[in-house]
Amino acid sequence: MEKLLICFDVDGTLIDDTVFIWQTLHDKMNTDPIEREYWANAYWTGKITYEQWAQKDVEMWIKMRVNRSHLLLAIEALKPMQGALETINILHKQSHYLGIISGSLDIALDQAIPDYKTLFDYVFLNHLVFDDADMLKGVIPTPFDIEHKASGLRKMAHELNMPMNRTVFIGDNFNDIEVAKSAGCSIAFNCKSEELASVADHVVPGPDIRAVIPIIEQYWAGVTLKAR
Ligand SMILES: [Mg+2]
Structure with missing residues (x-):
């Protein structure tokens, strides 16, 4: 066959x-919900591309000096x-x-x-x-x-x-x-x-x-x- x-x-x-891992991580990292919503809206209204949206989201974590262990800790229950x-x-x-x-x-x-x-x-x-x-x-x-x-x-x-x-x-x-x-x-x-x-x-x-x-x-x- x-x-x-x-x-x-x-x-x-x-x-x-998890419904969406991005949300789970943002919640655990306590990123600014207003900035998150701003970039999400920018994507859904066609102002930025998916690629830019992903980069903006990750930049929020980079600014918080996030490392691999922080992320793994945040998702350890998955x-x-x-x-x-x-x-x-x-x-x-x-x-x-x-x-x-x-x-x-x-x-x-x-x-x-x-x-x-x-x-x-x-x-x-x-x-x-x-x-x-x-x-x-x-x-x-x-x-x-x-x-x-x-x-x-x-x-x-x-x-x-x-x-x-x-x-x-x-x-x-x-x-x-x-x-x-x-x-x-x-x-x-x-x-x-x-x-x-x-x-x-x-x-x-x-x-x-x-x-x-x-x-x-x-x-x-x-x-x-x-x-x-
Ligand atoms: Mg799914």
Whole structure:
């Protein structure tokens, strides 16, 4: 059976207890809520790009002289979603290509799923940059968040020479709407957005993400049958 490309969102999908890791970190770091809102509004009204927004947010932490340990301490309670490790391992053993398309930060995924780099073939997310003394010095923003998650999925499929009907996407919130529309099979898991639920092929309640496995297996059998 030919493989699928199965992609996951991170915050609220693979990681529990956070809706968006950026907010979680700002709350823990006590950054100025007015400045945060100012840059968020500037982004949502089209005055700055996503890249600039990510940089402005990280600059707030740099000004506070934040280092890697501060950030790790702030996210130490983050856990993988219930059943997430087993789900990823099962799909990995079935030899599917696995991907991450997320607006989260690499340190959060490092904390919750330390061996994610060996399990996922593609990882599109924001990367924090530290200097030799582990002081935060910048961010490499992902070009594939919000509406651009869809181009992230198309890029992965293109590189694998895989038709879009062999792609699966699992996410939980409004930033997953466009990619859910593009995927061959979309699953709204632990869903916080009515619009995502309305465009997704399947809506699966939380908290256990293993519930997506039979849906993916059924979809896999279906596309394989059609390909014969
Ligand atoms: Mg999410």
